Amino acid sequence: IAVSKRTTGTGTTGTTESTRRSPDALRALAAAGAAELGEASVDEVIVWVTRNFNTDAAAVACSMADAVLPHLVSRQLPGVDVLFLDTGYHFAETHTTRDDVARLLPVRIVDVLPEQSVAEQDAAHGADLFGRDPNLCCALRKVEPLHLVLAGYEVWFTGVRRDEAPTRANTPLIVWDERNGLVKVNPVAAWSFDEILDYARQHGVPVNPLLGRGYPSIGCAPCTKPVAAGDDPRSGRWASLAKTECGLHL
């Protein structure tokens, strides 16, 4: 299955099969980077990537809750691809933020699309799959499309932070991503939510207006509720279900 995507910008996305290094070479590079950097700063981590990868081999994953990670990375890798999982279920504010990022930052937005539209998924699985089998819905609309698009890169950046959830408390700065077969870099792993907001304010970085309306964690509209001040920031995601993760970072 080929990944479906739209790009905002020029040129082709990702690397080609012939220029991509082998999984063994990339796995060794991830291990060397983790050993070399230890608990390095955000900028030191990104500089390590610039020394070891070409811009077209790198991608930044962004939910469009804020554009801090694309801003941090694009300062040192201008023109980098920013992957936005366009599930078909996003808030209007999330799309507006995506458009602001495309307009204001030196990045190329790649809208990563599921194989099926929402209407096609409804026809195949019944309406509102998110309410009956959210794991399957996330697999179809997020996990699999991301897996397919990452095959075109050697390294991806994520905005995962240790303070987001107990399951993320040990997030490393650099790690080999076995499932997707490339190096995974989490430069802001040690940052707090307040540090993200402070950075956005200081640098005029676009943020999703929903962040200021009680949504500290923003996913698809049917699966994201506002939370009360002081509550677990991810408690609004799949709020009435046992599910806490979409599966992208397991």
Ligand code: SF4
């Ligand atoms: Fe489906 Fe909800 Fe997952 Fe979005 S967050 S892909 S709507 S289950």
